[in-house]
Amino acid sequence: MNVLIVYAHPQPRSLNGALRDFTVQHLEAAGHHVQMSDLYAMQWKAPIDEHDAPQRNASEPFHASLDSKQAFLAGTQSADIAREQEKLRWADTVIFQFPLWWFSMPAIMKGWFDRVYAYGFAYGVGEHSDTHWGDRYGEGAMSGKRAMLVVTTGGWDSHYAPRGINGPIDDVLFPIQHGMLFYPGFDVLPPFVAYRTGSNVDAGRFAKITRELGERLDKLATTAPIAYRRQNYGEYDIPALTLKDEVATGQTGFAAHIV
């Protein structure tokens, strides 16, 4: 299997750095091919701006979506964006690894999504009509590929439990897993989350974390994805894009979008 790891941590000698090295060794030992996008090491440019479409008409105001679309279609995107898109085409599975920072991914990784997910590549794909609202949420360019988050948190598992103060981890990660991964068509595997890692990860805990991570990596191809409801398969009213009354009746919020 071809595995792309998109990784964001500023310090190679960190817990995340050690988990990343473990992941690469574990996957390669199992015969997988691994490519790495180490965003800090690459000095990835996070902000999307006019430099991402170098051949755009500079007399027109920059428009993030439309300039992205034109550059993607014309093959004139900046080279760093095109390289990452090529890695995505190559990958069967993509692992996104990061420490949870302010309940989300580090800004450098958000900028990877903003820029690499060009219009026409990750969104604005497929028929767009009153019966089919684009190829998205279960369809799209990433169809057939798997994605998994590997996340470390400072908060404890109880802080992210169903009644924990931070909100359930599935809710915290919903905008990433549903909005950024399921949207362009990935099958999204349940996340691997290492909690309470802000300090005091001793050798024993590190061994436990890597053992559990290794078990998840061994099952990358067979783990059942999160059963998000697909947009264009009869469960949503289109174009309102609201769940039909008879689907998940009485349920609201993120959980209603999971079968």
Ligand code: FAD
């Ligand atoms: P490190 O700081 O590198 O290490 C953590 C522990 O692991 C230390 O005990 C260290 O000794 C040990 N360790 C490091 N390397 C190894 C190794 N090779 N082998 C064994 N042990 C090792 N947390 C939340 O829960 N929610 C938030 O919203 C949140 N927001 C944050 C925002 C910011 C800006 C920051 C800086 C932190 C935030 N945190 C939050 C905490 C953060 O998620 C954790 O600090 C982070 O996940 C720990 O991962 P790390 O790789 O940075 O760990």
